[in-house]
Amino acid sequence: MTVLDLLGADDATDVVPPVVELRAAARQFPGDPPVNALHPADLQVCAGEYLSVVGPSGSGKSTLLNLLGLLDRPSSGEYLVDGIPTAQAGERERAAVRAQHIGFVFQAFHLLPHRTVLENVLLATIYSGVPRTERRDRAAEALDRVGLTHRLDFRPTVLSGGERQRTAVARAVVSQPRVLLADEPTGNLDSESSAAVLELFDELHADGLTLLVITHEDDVSARAQRRVRITDGHLRELA
Amino acid sequence: MTAVAQRVPRGDRFGAGDLLAEAAAGIGARPGRLMLTILGTVLGIASVVVTVGLAQTAAGQINKQFDAVAATQGAAEAATSSLGGDELALGTLPWDAPERAERLNGVEAAGLVSEIEAEGLEVTTVPVHDPSASRTASTPVMATSAGALAALDGRVVQGRYFDAGHDQRGDRVVVLGADAADRLGVVRVDRQPSIFIGERAYQVIGVVDDVVRRTDLLSAVILPNGTARADLGLTVPQELHLHLQVGAGPLVGSQLPTALSPDAPEKVKVGVPTGGSAVQRSVQADISAIFLALGGVALLIGGVGIANVTLLSVLERVGEIGLRRALGATRRQIAAQFMVESVVVGMLGGLVGAALGVAVVTAVSAASRWTPILDLRMVAVAALSGGLIGLLAGLYPSMKAASIEPISALRGGV
Numbered sequence: 001m002t003v004l005d006l007l008g009a010d011d012a013t014d015v016v017p018p019v020v021e022l023r024a025a026a027r028q029f030p031g032d033p034p035v036n037a038l039h040p041a042d043l044q045v046c047a048g049e050y051l052s053v054v055g056p057s058g059s060g061k062s063t064l065l066n067l068l069g070l071l072d073r074p075s076s077g078e079y080l081v082d083g084i085p086t087a088q089a090g091e092r093e094r095a096a097v098r099a100q101h102i103g104f105v106f107q108a109f110h111l112l113p114h115r116t117v118l119e120n121v122l123l124a125t126i127y128s129g130v131p132r133t134e135r136r137d138r139a140a141e142a143l144d145r146v147g148l149t150h151r152l153d154f155r156p157t158v159l160s161g162g163e164r165q166r167t168a169v170a171r172a173v174v175s176q177p178r179v180l181l182a183d184e185p186t187g188n189l190d191s192e193s194s195a196a197v198l199e200l201f202d203e204l205h206a207d208g209l210t211l212l213v214i215t216h217e218d219d220v221s222a223r224a225q226r227r228v229r230i231t232d233g234h235l236r237e238l239a
Numbered sequence: 240m241t242a243v244a245q246r247v248p249r250g251d252r253f254g255a256g257d258l259l260a261e262a263a264a265g266i267g268a269r270p271g272r273l274m275l276t277i278l279g280t281v282l283g284i285a286s287v288v289v290t291v292g293l294a295q296t297a298a299g300q301i302n303k304q305f306d307a308v309a310a311t312q313g314a315a316e317a318a319t320s321s322l323g324g325d326e327l328a329l330g331t332l333p334w335d336a337p338e339r340a341e342r343l344n345g346v347e348a349a350g351l352v353s354e355i356e357a358e359g360l361e362v363t364t365v366p367v368h369d370p371s372a373s374r375t376a377s378t379p380v381m382a383t384s385a386g387a388l389a390a391l392d393g394r395v396v397q398g399r400y401f402d403a404g405h406d407q408r409g410d411r412v413v414v415l416g417a418d419a420a421d422r423l424g425v426v427r428v429d430r431q432p433s434i435f436i437g438e439r440a441y442q443v444i445g446v447v448d449d450v451v452r453r454t455d456l457l458s459a460v461i462l463p464n465g466t467a468r469a470d471l472g473l474t475v476p477q478e479l480h481l482h483l484q485v486g487a488g489p490l491v492g493s494q495l496p497t498a499l500s501p502d503a504p505e506k507v508k509v510g511v512p513t514g515g516s517a518v519q520r521s522v523q524a525d526i527s528a529i530f531l532a533l534g535g536v537a538l539l540i541g542g543v544g545i546a547n548v549t550l551l552s553v554l555e556r557v558g559e560i561g562l563r564r565a566l567g568a569t570r571r572q573i574a575a576q577f578m579v580e581s582v583v584v585g586m587l588g589g590l591v592g593a594a595l596g597v598a599v600v601t602a603v604s605a606a607s608r609w610t611p612i613l614d615l616r617m618v619a620v621a622a623l624s625g626g627l628i629g630l631l632a633g634l635y636p637s638m639k640a641a642s643i644e645p646i647s648a649l650r651g652g653v
Contacts, residue, residue: 062646071565071645092569099567106649110562114268126257127567171566 017083018044019179019210020068025077025087027063037063040077041235043228045179045212050205052224053214053235060233061214065183068212070098082178099128103172107184109164111156111171117143118152121171128175142174143167146200162193169200179210186220198223253572262579265552272548273584279544280588280628281595284621287534288596289603292613296604299612311347312392312452313481313488313511315340315495330506331475332499334464337384339498340479345487350387352453353477355380355467360437362460364423378419380436381459382467390480391452398428398445406463411470413441416457417448436460439470452480483511538628541588545632549581553640560640561648574641581633582626589625593618 020043027038037060045051055061066072067079070086078087081101086094103124111120121139130138143149146166156164165185172180182201186194198220205211215221227238266273315336317328332351333339340349362378385403388395396417405412413434415425425432425443433440441462450456467473479499483491492511496504553560560573597618604611 066646069565071649095564095567095569098565104565108558108649110558110565110649112559112562115264119264123563124566126261127253127563127572129252132256 016047017080018046019049019082020045020212021080021083022067022074023078023080025067025074025079027067027072028075036233038067038074038235039233043235045210047178047210048205048208049226050201050211050224051213051226051228052221053212053228053230054216054218054221054238055230056216059230061216061230062183063233064230064235065181065214069102069104069181070094095127099124100175101178103175103177103180105165105168105172105180105182105185107187109156109161109168109188111164111167113155113157116153116155117148117159117167120156120167121174124171124174130175139170139174142170145173146170160193161189162196165189165193165197166200169197169204173204173209179212180204182211182213184215185213186215186217194220253568258572258575258579261576262583265556265576265580266583272552273587276545276548276584277588277591279541280538280585280625281541281592283534283538283541283628284589284592284625285595285599286537287531288593288613288618288621289599290531290534291617292596292600292611293603295612295614296600296609300609311483311485313346313483313491313495313509315479315481315499315507315509316477317475318506318508328475330500330503332477332479332507334476336476336479336499337386337390340481340491340495341386343491343494343498345484345491346481347484348386348389348482350390350480351382351384351464351476351478352387352391352456352480353382353464353467353473353475354455355382355462355471355473360471361435362419362423363435364425364432365435378422379455379459380462380467380471381456382462382464382471382473383456384464384476387480388447388450390482391450391456392482393447393450393452393456396446396448398443400445400447401463406465409465409469410463411439411441411466412444412463414445414447414461415443416450416459416461417446418458419460420446422458434460436462436471441466481511538624542585542628542632545581545585545588545629546635549577549584549633549636550639552580553577553636553643556640557643557648560643561645564643564645565649570641573643574637577637577640578630578633581636582629585629585632586622586626588629589622592625593621596621 022041022043024040024042025038026036026040029035029037041064053061053064063072067074070079070081074087078085080086081097084097086097089097112123115123118136118139121142122135125135125138140149140152143152146169148163148166148170151159151163151167156167159167165188169180169185185197185201189197201211201213202223211224213220213224221227229236229238315332317330317332319328334351336351337349340346360377360380362380385401385406388400395414398414400414401410401412404410413436415423415434420426420443423434425434425446428443428445432443434443435441441460447461448457462471464473464476481491481495488511492509495509495511496507500507563573563576564570597613600613601611603609
C-alpha cells in the first residue's frame, strides 16, 4: 500500500483534515508479558483547538506524546498529521513532518547551554527549511512574541526558569508549526512563571495556533477548551 | 514524489553551510576541551613531522660532510675520441672558460689547469749548465688561471698566488708547489728569489700547499696561463676545475657544456658529482623507518584520544541530539554533524601539530647549526592526515549519535 492510497481513503472531499488524527493507534512494548502502553485510540484535533491530555504518571501520557510528536511509531493503527499518514512513512519524511508541522515544548526546556537565546531559537529554523535570509528575523520576531527581546544575546544558563521555557516556546513556534506539543510545560516552574507560560499559551491560541498540552496538573489542563483524560492507556474525552 | 514531499513546503533545507556552522558551534562551545581533544593528534603529528624532519636534516648533514670532500668538485675537458688507439681531442676549451663557468648557479670557483710538455725545459735555480751534475727528475711545469687555486682548494703558504693581471700581461712570475719549493731550495719568497725555466728567469712570488684535488701541482712550477702561452707555447687549456656548491652537481653538469661550447656542447666532457648516493639514501631510509614507526604509534594514540572525547561528547550531548531529532534532524544529519566535528578537530590537531613539528625541527637545527631540511609536502600530508584520523576516530561516535532515540534522549534535561 502506498502513501497515496492511504491518502485516497478520505481525501476525496474538500474537507480540511484535522491537524492531528489518531486512527485506532495503539502502542505495545514488547516484553513478557507485553505492555499495552496505549490501547487503540481515536483522536482528532482540529485547527485552532486547545486540547489538554491529563493523567497521572504511568498512565501512558509520554507514550501518547511520543506518538503525536512522531518520536515513536504506533504498533498498529494510523497517525495523520495535517492529513499526511505517517505510521509507515520513512525516517526522512517523518523528520520533515516533525520539522515543519510540530513544535515541541519540554518540561526540561532542552536549551543548548553554550548558545545564546537567539541561536537556540535559530536552531529550529535550520531544520525546518526557513530560508536563510529570513531565519534571524523570524527568530527575533518569535522571541519578541514571548517577550524576550531584551535577552537575545544571553545564554540560557543565566535566565530564570520562566524565561527558559519562554525561549523554548519561541523555538517551538518560530517555524510556524501546525500544532504545538507541550509536555508538562510547567513541571519545572514556580507558580508565577507557570502562570506566565500558560498566559502565553492562551495568547498563542487566540492567534489561531493549535495547542496540545500534556500534563498531570489539573489547573494546567483546566486552561484548555477541550480535555482528554488518559488512564492506563485508555483515552477518554472529558465534558 | 511522495505525498509528504508534495505537501511540505521547501525552503532552504539543512545544507552544507548549516552543517559546518553547527559543527563549528559544537566545537567552539568548549575551547578548553578542544585543547585536550587535539592534544593527542598534535603530539602525534608533531612527532611524525619532527622525526621525519630530523631524519631528513640528519641525512642532509651526512650528505654535507660526505659531499664536502667528494661532491663539490667538478671538472671539464675537451671530449676525445679514440681513433685507432690514438686519443683525439674533438674540441678545445675556451681561455675564458673560468669566467663562463662562474656565471652558472652553483659554481663557486673555477680555474684552468694545463700541463706543459717541458721536454728540454730544465727548471733550475741557476742558469748554469753543469754536465757533471747528476741527472734529477725534471720538475713539471704547469699553467693555471688566476682562480685555479680556489677551485682546487689549495692554500698559499708563502707570498701570494698570481692574479688576473699577471695572467693578462704574461708577467714572468711563478708559484711553486710545496714539494717543488723544497726541491729547488726556495725557502723564502720575500727575498724575491728567481728560478729559471730553460734560460728565462721567473720571479717566485708564492708557495702553495694542500692542493688536495690536484696533488701533482705540489711538485710543479706553476705559471700564469698568459705567461705560458707567450713563453712556452701553450696553445689550448687542458682542464677546467670547478668548486661546486653541495648538490649543484647535476645542475652544473647539465649547463656547463653549453656554457663552454655553445655551438657544440657535445664536444665538452664534464665530470660532476651526481645528486644523491645510495649510501645517503639508505641512511635516510633507516632513520625514517624507525622514527615513522614511533610517529605512527603516537598518531594512533592521538586517534584513540579523539575517538574517546568525541564519544564522551556524544554521550554528554544526548539531550541535544534528542532535541535536534525532535526539531526535525534526520539520523544522517546527526551523524554528519558529529563526523564533521571530529574531522575538523582532527585537522586542527594536524595543523597545530605540523606547525609545532616544523618549529621543533627548525629550533633543533638552529641549536646544532645544521641546515633544517624538511619536505614541505610532508607537512601538508601531516596536516591532512590529522583530518583523516579525525574521520576514522569519528566513525563510531557518529554512528552512536545517530542511533540515539529522541524519546530516551529527551527524558534527560539541560
